[in-house]
Amino acid sequence: MTKNLVAYFSASGITKAVAQDLADAISADSYEIKPKVPYTNADLNWMDKNARSTIEMKDYNSRPEMIDDDFSVSDYDTIFLGFPIWWYIAPTIINTFLEKHNLENKKIILFATSGGSGFGKTVENLKKSVADSAQIIQGNLFNNHPTKLELKKWADSVL
Numbered sequence: 001m002t003k004n005l006v007a008y009f010s011a012s013g014i015t016k017a018v019a020q021d022l023a024d025a026i027s028a029d030s031y032e033i034k035p036k037v038p039y040t041n042a043d044l045n046w047m048d049k050n051a052r053s054t055i056e057m058k059d060y061n062s063r064p065e066m067i068d069d070d071f072s073v074s075d076y077d078t079i080f081l082g083f084p085i086w087w088y089i090a091p092t093i094i095n096t097f098l099e100k101h102n103l104e105n106k107k108i109i110l111f112a113t114s115g116g117s118g119f120g121k122t123v124e125n126l127k128k129s130v131a132d133s134a135q136i137i138q139g140n141l142f143n144n145h146p147t148k149l150e151l152k153k154w155a156d157s158v159l
Contacts, residue, residue, distance in 0.1 A: 002078055003029075003075055003076050003077055003078075004026055004029070004076065004077070004078045004079075004159075005028055005029050005030070005031060005073060005078070005080065006019050006020075006022050006023040006031070006080045006082065007019075007033060007073075007079055007080070007081050007082070007097065008081070008082035008083065009033040009034075009083045009084075009094060009097070010084065011044055011084060012044070014084065014145075015082050015113045016032065018082060018142055018145060018146070018151070019082045019111075021146075021147075021151055022082070022111070024148060025151040026080075026152060028080070029076075033093060034067040035064050035067070036065035036066060036068075037065070039052065046086070046087075056091070056092050057086050057087045057089075059092075060092070063092060063093075063095060063099070064091075064092060064093040064096055066097060072101070073101045073102070076106070077106065078106070078107045079106055079107070080109050081094065081097075081108050081109070081111070082110075082112065083110075084112065084113050084114065085113070085114040085117050085118070085120070085122070085141070088119070088120025088121065089119075089121055089125050090112070090126060094126065094129075095125070095128075095129040098129035098130050099129045102131075103131060103134040104131040104134060105131075105134070106130075106134050106135070107134075108126075108130070108135065108136045109137045109139045109155075109159075110122065110136065111139045111142065112139075112141050113141075114141055114142075115143070119141060122138065123136055123137075123138045139158055140158075
């Protein structure tokens with residue numbers, strides 16, 4: 001029997017709500033990817049060239065620090081990885097998470113929340129942060145908050 005994890009980063013709470021509902025719907029464990037320095041509203045102002053998120057997203061090599069904990073993904077076969085879409089890709093803290101963990105032979109199914117932009121080059125960018133044996137699958141983009149039943153049906157379709 002496979003063991004599933006829902007790992008997620010949420011700056012405003014929208015992705016967190018979807019991730020928690022997904023974890024409940026598929027009876028999976030959940031893990032919140034937390035930045036060492038939380039994002040403020042000013043940090044998330046994508047219209048400000050000097051905002052923290054703008055600066056991080058302009059530099060692919062940016063790796064915001066995560067809160068250091070002893071969490072391990074070794075017990076999980078499949079990881080549903082959720083995040084908001086920033087500048088048509090995942091926030092670089094997702095790369096931090098991927099590079100921190102040994103994801104060899106793991107199935108990583110992406111899901112994202114967005115106000116309107118798509119996955120863009122998300123999969124391509126994230127593949128650079130995992131072992132070749134890890135499988136990254138572009139999952140679903142949720143522009144509206146799906147029901148638990150909708151999340152369950154979607155998860156069952158990609159497992």
